[in-house]
Amino acid sequence: MRRLDGRWLLAALLASFVSTGSPVRAGDEILYIETAEVLTGTGKSIEGGKIVVKNGKITEVGADVRRPRFSKRIDARDRVVTPGFVVPWSHVGLPPAGRRRGGDRGLQVGTRPGGSPKAELIINPTAQEIFLGSGITSIALFSPGTNTGFRGRAVVITPKGRLAKDLVIQDTVAAEMVVAAHPTWRKKIGDVVERHEKKQDEAKKSGKKKKGKASPTEEVLTGKRPLIVQLQVAGSNRSAAASWVALDDVLPLKDMNVSILETGHVQAMADELKRVGARVLTYPVLVTAHRTRYAVNRAAALEKEKVPYAFILPSDSVGGATQLRDAAIEMIRTGCSEEKVLAALTSEAAKAIGMEKKLGSIAKGRRADLLFFDGPPFVPTTSLSSVWVAGEEVELMPIAQREDS
Numbered sequence: 001m002r003r004l005d006g007r008w009l010l011a012a013l014l015a016s017f018v019s020t021g022s023p024v025r026a027g028d029e030i031l032y033i034e035t036a037e038v039l040t041g042t043g044k045s046i047e048g049g050k051i052v053v054k055n056g057k058i059t060e061v062g063a064d065v066r067r068p069r070f071s072k073r074i075d076a077r078d079r080v081v082t083p084g085f086v087v088p089w090s091h092v093g094l095p096p097a098g099r100r101r102g103g104d105r106g107l108q109v110g111t112r113p114g115g116s117p118k119a120e121l122i123i124n125p126t127a128q129e130i131f132l133g134s135g136i137t138s139i140a141l142f143s144p145g146t147n148t149g150f151r152g153r154a155v156v157i158t159p160k161g162r163l164a165k166d167l168v169i170q171d172t173v174a175a176e177m178v179v180a181a182h183p184t185w186r187k188k189i190g191d192v193v194e195r196h197e198k199k200q201d202e203a204k205k206s207g208k209k210k211k212g213k214a215s216p217t218e219e220v221l222t223g224k225r226p227l228i229v230q231l232q233v234a235g236s237n238r239s240a241a242a243s244w245v246a247l248d249d250v251l252p253l254k255d256m257n258v259s260i261l262e263t264g265h266v267q268a269m270a271d272e273l274k275r276v277g278a279r280v281l282t283y284p285v286l287v288t289a290h291r292t293r294y295a296v297n298r299a300a301a302l303e304k305e306k307v308p309y310a311f312i313l314p315s316d317s318v319g320g321a322t323q324l325r326d327a328a329i330e331m332i333r334t335g336c337s338e339e340k341v342l343a344a345l346t347s348e349a350a351k352a353i354g355m356e357k358k359l360g361s362i363a364k365g366r367r368a369d370l371l372f373f374d375g376p377p378f379v380p381t382t383s384l385s386s387v388w389v390a391g392e393e394v395e396l397m398p399i400a401q402r403e404d405s
């Protein structure tokens with residue numbers, strides 16, 4: 001057996017996977033899934049829910065859905081089914097800034113011209129098993145870097161398959177921005193906004209609709225493309241507040257779909273976040289309050305203030321994937337509601353990257369990315385028994401085989 005580092009040994013902590021039956025393949029076959037309960041990811045619970053899947057997508061869901069003719073019945077009446085977990089922001093597996101490739105973190109990818117990462121190959125089967133075995137069925141990868149301003153767009157992948165055609169769910173989705181409070185940054189972004197507003201004014205005066213596709217920047221400024229914002233680059237709460245003022249000054253935030261990446265105690269700015277309709281991408285970990293040893297659940301504070309939030313990995317690594325559900329359970333134990341935590345892992349995460357019509361919920365038209373649990377998903381003794389990606393049950397290797405990979 002090849003010696004593995006501590007990151008891969010975390011895989012041994014995963015529960016063994018019990019299949020809901022023989023592995024199911026996506027295709028023309030219609031699948032009729034009977035469950036104990038369906039948790040849709042949007043706050044709705046369907047006891048005795050039935051799900052119909054065709055061509056990898058959900059076509060019907062409900063308690064009274066009839067079995068279609070010639071469909072294959074999947075008996076999961078002892079299982080609770082949720083959407084697959086969505087990671088709305090990550091650099092995992094991407095090469096560091098200034099390098100074309102990287103890669104000891106499990107995913108091998110390249111960077112396309114224009115700053116959008118393009119998945120090429122998953123080279124470590126163990127990493128693949130860990131993501132899927134942790135319930136993660138889609139990940140938004142952003143290009144790493146240190147430059148401020150708009151810095152590229154994300155590609156959403158599924159950690160299943162080998163080649164880009166199998167991995168990529170959608171290319172160039174949400175954009176990313178790093179904010180700096182200094183005047184040079186304000187002028188740079190302000191000029192971009194001014195040019196956009198000038199074009200809009202000219203179009204209104206002429207009465208002609210703009211021909212051709214809108215640019216990514218125009219899509220961001222009009223809310224058609226989500227924006228993930230990193231507020232602080234200096235590492236202090238004061239810096240975050242100054243960055244927010246700069247951001248609010250130069251961008252029409254109320255017209256945009258904005259998510260703030262947690263880099264401090266962003267919940268302290270709850271009123272400002274609500275004013276512009278922003279959500280927060282936060283780490284599901286407890287932190288200490290400023291100048292104290294008191295533990296703070298930032299997600300619970302956001303929930304109390306009615307600010308929407310989504311979870312990113314507890315640590316941006318393959319090992320962080322194994323910690324995700326346990327971390328979510330800890331968030332519930334320390335103040336969050338189960339409903340909001342599931343949404344943070346699914347529907348809110350999908351909204352943050354503009355993929356809510358494809359991912360993150362169990363509803364008609366969504367990809368059939370499904371998790372089957374042998375009990376309530378946020379009870380520590382519950383096991384994840386089966387994982388489906390696009391209507392296909394994933395054949396997860398036994399833990400011993402994962403260690404040999």
